[in-house]
Amino acid sequence: MQYLAPPRRPACPDDAVASPGRRLCLQVGALSAAGALAGLTGCATGAAAPPGPRALPHTTGLELPWGMAFLPDGRLLVTERPGRLRLVEVDGRLVSAPVAGVPEVEYRGHGGLLDIVVDRFFERNRQVYLSYTAACAGDEPPLNCLMAARATLSADATALENLQPIFRQWPPVESGENLGGRLAVSRDGMLFITLGDRREPGERVHAQDLAYHQGKVVRIRTDGSVPGDNPFVHTPGALPEIWSYGHRNPQGAMLHPDSDELWTSEHGPFGGDEINITRHGRNYGWPVITYGCEYDGCAAIGEGPTKAGMEQPLTWWGQPSIAPSNLLLYTGGRFPQWRGSLFVATLAGLALWRIELGGSPAEPQVLRREPLFAELGQRLRDVQQSPDGGLYLLTDGAPASILRIEA
Numbered sequence: 503m504q505y506l507a508p509p510r511r512p513a514c515p516d517d518a519v520a521s522p523g524r525r526l527c528l529q530v531g532a533l534s535a536a537g538a539l540a541g542l543t544g545c546a547t548g549a550a551a552p553p554g555p556r557a558l559p560h561t562t563g564l565e566l567p568w569g570m571a572f573l574p575d576g577r578l579l580v581t582e583r584p585g586r587l588r589l590v591e592v593d594g595r596l597v598s599a600p601v602a603g604v605p606e607v608e609y610r611g612h613g614g615l616l617d618i619v620v621d622r623f624f625e626r627n628r629q630v631y632l633s634y635t636a637a638c639a640g641d642e643p644p645l646n647c648l649m650a651a652r653a654t655l656s657a658d659a660t661a662l663e664n665l666q667p668i669f670r671q672w673p674p675v676e677s678g679e680n681l682g683g684r685l686a687v688s689r690d691g692m693l694f695i696t697l698g699d700r701r702e703p704g705e706r707v708h709a710q711d712l713a714y715h716q717g718k719v720v721r722i723r724t725d726g727s728v729p730g731d732n733p734f735v736h737t738p739g740a741l742p743e744i745w746s747y748g749h750r751n752p753q754g755a756m757l758h759p760d761s762d763e764l765w766t767s768e769h770g771p772f773g774g775d776e777i778n779i780t781r782h783g784r785n786y787g788w789p790v791i792t793y794g795c796e797y798d799g800c801a802a803i804g805e806g807p808t809k810a811g812m813e814q815p816l817t818w819w820g821q822p823s824i825a826p827s828n829l830l831l832y833t834g835g836r837f838p839q840w841r842g843s844l845f846v847a848t849l850a851g852l853a854l855w856r857i858e859l860g861g862s863p864a865e866p867q868v869l870r871r872e873p874l875f876a877e878l879g880q881r882l883r884d885v886q887q888s889p890d891g892g893l894y895l896l897t898d899g900a901p902a903s904i905l906r907i908e909a
């Protein structure tokens with residue numbers, strides 16, 4: 503069983519301090535300008551699981567999954583990047599036939615079928631939203647776009663019906679990396695879509711250019727129309743879907759359960775992964791400011807870590823990068839000790855980070871951070887809360903699994 507395999511060991515920084523109780527090492531970094539605790543890096547050193555909740559197999563046999571979403575009845579929809587949507591029964595059984603009617607995707611680089619979210623009024627409208635990359639222009643070189651579509655899940659949950667694209671990235675690009683691609687729906691019916699900078703050095707500057715969707719978070723209504731209160735609808739030359747800009751690869755997104763504000767997690771460069779409270783019209787700095795450096799040789803990027811008019815992250819991670827894939831604020835009753843904690847699933851970090859928050863939803867403070875389930879040694883693609891307050895992890899790769907956290 504792959505989830506019980508011995509852990510791989512990420513490199514520990516030389517100046518790491520061992521914490522025997524948790525068999526972890528922590529490197530304390532800087533305080534951010536906002537005063538939030540930042541720059542902590544954790545790495546697993548031991549094999550034994552610490553006491554506390556355990557991760558148990560729930561579903562096995564997935565291939566390159568990317569996103570998962572609970573239906574109100576406790577079943578799960580899971581995307582597989584090659585272009586399949588899978589249904590998981592409440593008991594964890596994977597329905598063998600994929601859900602029919604998914605959009606045609608371009609499965610290349612990091613692309614393919616990416617995220618899925620369920621409408622807040624799913625019980626009334628059976629509406630779901632998908633993100634994916636599609637061939638959208640040119641044969642040589644082939645160009646792709648990040649897309650979003652809405653569809654109705656059939657009454658027997660075997661097919662998507664009335665599939666309708668509602669967002670297409672502009673302009674089309676050749677790169678298949680740093681896609682972003684995460685979706686989140688707010689209580690007031692707005693769909694947020696994250697878009698990465700597409701990685702190429704010539705592309706990253708577009709994160710600061712409002713004529714490009716790259717390096718942005720966009721906000722549309724669930725029918726694809728642009729809300730009139732988006733920040734740049736009256737800015738000449740700006741794409742009206744843009745909500746926030748200056749992002750590198752924001753691959754995680756959630757609406758805060760109390761404030762309904764958008765929070766995102768972002769893959770930074772080497773040692774610059776971030777959590778941001780992602781607000782109307784704000785500039786999150788990339789590639790002008792960052793706490794990280796180039797992956798190749800750690801050359802400096804931009805102008806340093808801060809600049810007037812650019813937002814600071816709520817919290818960030820130093821070297822080595824944890825590579826955050828998605829985030830979730832836990833509100834369930836199954837794990838009372840974790841109520842109100844922010845969970846961040848990580849790929850390279852091989853752990854689920856738990857962040858204790860103080861302050862208010864509008865002005866939160868990071869009180870403490872700890873990596874959990876590092877003993878699994880698993881790259882994690884997603885973390886979600888079930889309707890009955892359970893906590894579930896989606897592993898990466900092929901074969902991949904859904905893990906159920908049990909007290």
Ligand SMILES: [Ca+2]
Binds near residue numbers: 748776786788815
């Ligand atoms: Ca930033």
